[in-house]
Each structure stands twice: as C-alpha cells, then as structure tokens.
Amino acid sequence: MVDTASARKAHQNHKVALPPATDLYNINSLLNEDERMVRDTVREFVKEQVLPIIGEHFEAGTFPRDLIPAVAQLGLLGMHLEGYGCAGMSAVCYGLACQELEFGDSGLRSFVSVQGSLAMFPIWAFGSEEQKQKYLPKMASGEFIGCFGLTEPDFGSNPSGMATTARKDGDSYILNGSKMWITNGGIADVAVVWAKAEDGIRGFIVERGTPGFTTSDVTHKLSLRASVTSELHFGDCRIPAANMLPDVRGLRGPLSCLDEARYGIAWGANGAARACYESALDYSKTRIQFDKPIGAFQLTQAKLADMATELVKGELLTLQLGRLKDQGNAHPVQVSLAKRNNVRQALNTARVARSILGANGITLEYPVSRHMNNLESVYTYEGTDEIHTLVIGQAVTGLAAFE
Amino acid sequence: MNIVVCMKETPSTTAEKSFSPDMRLERRKEDAIPNPFDEYAIEEGLRQQEKHAGSTVTILCMGPATATDTVRKALAMGGDRGVLVSDDALAGSDAISTAHVLAAALKKIGFDLVIFGNAAADAYGGIVPSATAELLGAPLLSYASKLDVDGSTATIERQADIGYNTVAAPMPTLVSVVKAINEPRYPSMKGIMASKKKPLDTFALADLGIDPATVGAAGAREKALSAEKVSTQRKGEIFIGNEGAADRVVAFLVEQKVL
Numbered sequence A: 001m002v003d004t005a006s007a008r009k010a011h012q013n014h015k016v017a018l019p020p021a022t023d024l025y026n027i028n029s030l031l032n033e034d035e036r037m038v039r040d041t042v043r044e045f046v047k048e049q050v051l052p053i054i055g056e057h058f059e060a061g062t063f064p065r066d067l068i069p070a071v072a073q074l075g076l077l078g079m080h081l082e083g084y085g086c087a088g089m090s091a092v093c094y095g096l097a098c099q100e101l102e103f104g105d106s107g108l109r110s111f112v113s114v115q116g117s118l119a120m121f122p123i124w125a126f127g128s129e130e131q132k133q134k135y136l137p138k139m140a141s142g143e144f145i146g147c148f149g150l151t152e153p154d155f156g157s158n159p160s161g162m163a164t165t166a167r168k169d170g171d172s173y174i175l176n177g178s179k180m181w182i183t184n185g186g187i188a189d190v191a192v193v194w195a196k197a198e199d200g201i202r203g204f205i206v207e208r209g210t211p212g213f214t215t216s217d218v219t220h221k222l223s224l225r226a227s228v229t230s231e232l233h234f235g236d237c238r239i240p241a242a243n244m245l246p247d248v249r250g251l252r253g254p255l256s257c258l259d260e261a262r263y264g265i266a267w268g269a270n271g272a273a274r275a276c277y278e279s280a281l282d283y284s285k286t287r288i289q290f291d292k293p294i295g296a297f298q299l300t301q302a303k304l305a306d307m308a309t310e311l312v313k314g315e316l317l318t319l320q321l322g323r324l325k326d327q328g329n330a331h332p333v334q335v336s337l338a339k340r341n342n343v344r345q346a347l348n349t350a351r352v353a354r355s356i357l358g359a360n361g362i363t364l365e366y367p368v369s370r371h372m373n374n375l376e377s378v379y380t381y382e383g384t385d386e387i388h389t390l391v392i393g394q395a396v397t398g399l400a401a402f403e
Numbered sequence B: 001m002n003i004v005v006c007m008k009e010t011p012s013t014t015a016e017k018s019f020s021p022d023m024r025l026e027r028r029k030e031d032a033i034p035n036p037f038d039e040y041a042i043e044e045g046l047r048q049q050e051k052h053a054g055s056t057v058t059i060l061c062m063g064p065a066t067a068t069d070t071v072r073k074a075l076a077m078g079g080d081r082g083v084l085v086s087d088d089a090l091a092g093s094d095a096i097s098t099a100h101v102l103a104a105a106l107k108k109i110g111f112d113l114v115i116f117g118n119a120a121a122d123a124y125g126g127i128v129p130s131a132t133a134e135l136l137g138a139p140l141l142s143y144a145s146k147l148d149v150d151g152s153t154a155t156i157e158r159q160a161d162i163g164y165n166t167v168a169a170p171m172p173t174l175v176s177v178v179k180a181i182n183e184p185r186y187p188s189m190k191g192i193m194a195s196k197k198k199p200l201d202t203f204a205l206a207d208l209g210i211d212p213a214t215v216g217a218a219g220a221r222e223k224a225l226s227a228e229k230v231s232t233q234r235k236g237e238i239f240i241g242n243e244g245a246a247d248r249v250v251a252f253l254v255e256q257k258v259l
C-alpha cells in the first residue's frame, strides 16, 4: 500500500513550478507520446499554413480549398477510421486534431469533421464492401469531398419529420426533396443523404453530376465564412439501388454520425477558446492604459481567470470523454454534455476576449471576432445548445421534454 | 544507397529552459523534439531515398534512453529504422565526444551518405558534422542548400554571401544541410502509426567499443560556464534613405524565408 502521508511529507519540500498559463492543469502530462505528436503536428500545420491565410478567406467568404491536399497528406481525413486508406487512430488523437484545427478556424475543423465523421463514417460503418472500396480511399486522400445531408428547410432540430423521400423503382431509388445548411455541399463530389423510404429513414450516396441533383451555396453568412454551406436539391433524382447504405435503418443512422462529429466539436471548441484566451492574455500584458498594462486591473484579471478556468474544465471534460470512447464506454449523453458545455464556454470566452481587446477585437487582425462569429454556428449545428440541454435533462430525470 | 540521418533530441523551442548546478540543460521528456535543424536533414534523406530506389534511411541519435520517443517522432516523418546510442556514461558529453560516438556508430551501421543539420538548436556548437567526418576520414560537404547524388559522387550547392559554390565529393560522404535546402514534411497520421512498428535498436558504449572514461562529463574538453536568456523583447531595425534600403529589406525577408 502506498503510504500517502509520508509521500505527501516527502513532497512538502519540493517546490512545484508554476504551470504555463495555457496548461494550468498540466493536461499535457495526461497525454501519451502519439497523442502529443498528433497535437503538435496539427498545431504546427495550423500555425504555418492556416493562420497566415484564414483571415482573408473569412473576409472574402471563401473556403481555403488549397489546403485540402495538405490536410489529406497529413492523414486527417477519416483519421479515426480503420482501413481503406485511413490511419486508424484513437478517439483522443482525433479529438486533439479537431482541437488544433479549430484553433485555426471552425470552418476548417468543420470541413474535416464533415468529411471524416459525417460522410466517411456512415459509409465505413453502414456501407457495403463495394461502397467502402469505391469511396473511402478517395475520400481519405482528399480526391473526393463529401457532405452530409440531414437538415431540411422545415426540419432542423427534429429531423425525424423530414420531407425528402426515396421511392424504390426497379433497380433504382428516386430522390425528391431538399436539404439545407449543408457544409461542403457546393464542393462535394459525394453526398450522403438521408431520406424517407418505404421502410423508414435510409442513407444514400449521391454523386455530383447525377441528373436531378443540384446544389446552391448559401451566401451572405456572418458566421463560418471560411466554409461552404449549401442547399442540396433533388428533383426526380435517380440513383442505383446499390447506392443505399445497407446496414442501417431509421434515425439511428444519421444520429450515430452526429455523435461522432459532435465528439470532435467538443474538442474543437477548446481550440477556438484557447485561441481567444491566448490572444486576450497577450493583449492584456502589452496594452497600456492609465499607465498600466490592462492585465494589471482586477476586472481584466477576473475575465482572464474565468477564461483560463473554463479552458481547463473543457479540456479535462473532452479528455475523459475521449478515454471513455477509446474504451468503447462513451454514452451519447456524455457527448451532448461536452458539446454543450465546451461550445457555450468557448462562445463566452470569445465574447469576453473581444471585450479585452477593445476596438482591436472587432478586426480580423486578431482571431477573436472571427471565432466569436464562427462559434454562433457551432452553437447551433450538430444539435443546438437547447436540444443538448433536453438530452441531458432527459438522461437525469428519465423524462423526455422535447415535445 | 544506405542513408543515415543524424538527429539530436533537443527541448522544444517554446519549452521553459532550466539548468542544473553544473550548467547542464535540464531535459524534460515531454518537451523533447527532434532538433528543428535536423528536420531538414531528415527531409533530405527521405527525398534522396525517393529519388534512389532501393535506398534505406536510418535515423541515428545519441541521447538519453527516453530519446526512443524522439527517434520515433523522426520516424513518423519516414525512414526505415532508428538507432539510439544511449549510455549513462554519455551524460555531459561535449561535441568531440559526440562525434566519437557518432563515428563509431556510423562505422557499425555502415553508410553511403550521412546527413546532418548544420547545428543543434540547444547548444549551437555546429562542429559535430566536421568532427565526425574527420574521425571517419570521410569528406564533409557542409552547408548544403542543394544536394544531388549520382552513383559515386555527391554534389552540393553551398550558399555564400556572394553566391553559390558547387562542391562535389566521392561517396561515402557526409553532408550538412541548411534550411534553404527543402521544406520538411509534417509527420502524417499514418506515419505516426507506422513509426511504432519500425525497428529501433539501442546501442550502449560497450556495443561500440568506446571507453566510458573518454566521453561524457568525464571526457569533456569544454565546460559551459553560464547560460543567459535571450531577450525576447521585440527588436526593430529601421532602414533609412534610398541608398540600398530596399535591398536590405528584401535581403532580410529572404533570410527570414518570407520571400
């Protein structure tokens, strides 16, 4: 048995060094070598390749397509899937990659989340062997871009009401309806679309160029500007029956994809929060007002202390969630809890960081307003904050309050 | 072609540095990374391997036993196997001792082409490549900004203030590279997974037939007396007037690899 009292005594004379401001709980020490390597590699990539260009893309409202080959080369597309050209990494590694990508921009992280968790994952989990062979390696290499169509103009939080239909006709299905707010839609080569068939909700792989399938991009967005968001239209769109995902039926299909993606989002929010916190911390030490750095004022310190605390909490939450997921023991309610908490706190951190930067905070010179605006989308997509509140509420009371 | 890249483990450039009473850098395992200058050497090794079918790349490192993780980091970029020379007696080695150890390890491994970074980011002595070449009786093509290998000859371009020198040497040869030579790749996720399965041998001094008394702190010929932090305050340089100011700004930007 460990003699804790004497161990404590032995430690009494040992002076503990002040932890770094961006890792106050030494979470670094909870990561293994692979995990650190993934984090550091993606962090470096973002610093070198993403940060210098992302502000301009945000301003222009364009997705940085030129980054796709590099992101694919890094092996980030479908990195948590096994086989078919994917690296087969752990959930924690995948989470860390999302975190570092979103330190850059939520739009880039969204691209990777949609490709890996929403488009590749359903094919990997529910597809036929032929479908996997045909699509996954090309999606891992970035040759095919994927999107995920669940939300419709009239059905957001309650996708079960969807109006898009798939009618069987001989060896084909005929799709009718439209999907709204679809990330990557306009640049996608492959759309994974959920529609109502005779036997319930089914997933279909629709390739760009299929007659009856068109897309139009959503313009004039004030959030996720460096990301493509589109509407998908299906008008008597005939696809081979072999393009249906055979191994899942009902809402469980899309919901299990969302569970994968929002797991990554919970991590991603840490990255956006850290970017805002670091920016505010840095600024507070150099901006002089009333002959003092503004970081020397108690009001600023209170803001920074709250941001630092929430960042630690968010990071510990996702790390434990990732460990549970790697053991196969993560429950969807835990994913809901982490997504809700971390995005909510990241949004708050972004807003408070913006206030610390004063007027500079509203520009694209600093990342905070960009993150703040982006996080408004992240707050809503993949289950709104309110819906996750209801999921947690149902889990703890046993009573559903959705309707 | 048998390519060996020498890689030192250094603390991450952003890690807090601290020193022991005898002025040795205190190394924390979680801060260790491949020496950033050596990334260019690794990249060049991998590019030569891609150009010359059938070549192998070995990452050679002298360092603490825990440096296996850092060798694996290098192997995540690519390469076939790692060799770590590690021995308690090596702690506190100076550059000449390091060169002795690397030369012995290189003889044991065998080589056609050995690639070094031109300095280590922590000590910045910059003499290990030349000392190793001297001990091996092999040529050193130093400060290469371009490397071509054809059969039995290696040719480099060396960037000097006034232009390039083109220099050649017969193989086997050693080469040290500067940052201008390439753009190192990022380790890929698959590379990280694959690195765990690559063979990694550890040699002790006895395996290399080196007397422990001649290396490490015991055999060191130089001694660090003090270490001072570089001031991290921003420093600006102002170029005034029309006379050559633009040229100097451009030269600065080129030096910083901005242009």
Ligand SMILES: Cc1cc2nc3c(=O)[nH]c(=O)nc-3n(C[C@H](O)[C@H](O)[C@H](O)COP(=O)(O)OP(=O)(O)OC[C@H]3O[C@@H](n4cnc5c(N)ncnc54)[C@H](O)[C@@H]3O)c2cc1C
Pocket: A114, A148, A149, A150, A151, A155, A156, A157, A158, A180, A181, A182, A183, A184, A223, A224, A229, A377, A380, A381, A382, A383, A384, A385, A386, A387, A390, A401, A402, A403
């Ligand atoms: C940038 C962006 C990218 C997106 N990408 C994709 C994508 O790739 N694929 C995809 O399928 N979808 C995507 N979406 C859609 C997203 O998932 C939906 O916007 C989201 O599910 C919410 O739906 P809604 O916007 O229709 O809001 P609604 O469902 O209409 O909700 C409006 C408000 O009512 C609240 N509300 C609804 N029901 C309840 C309730 N029972 N109790 C309490 N409050 C309730 C909500 O929480 C919200 O506050 C994206 C959205 C955005 C903004």
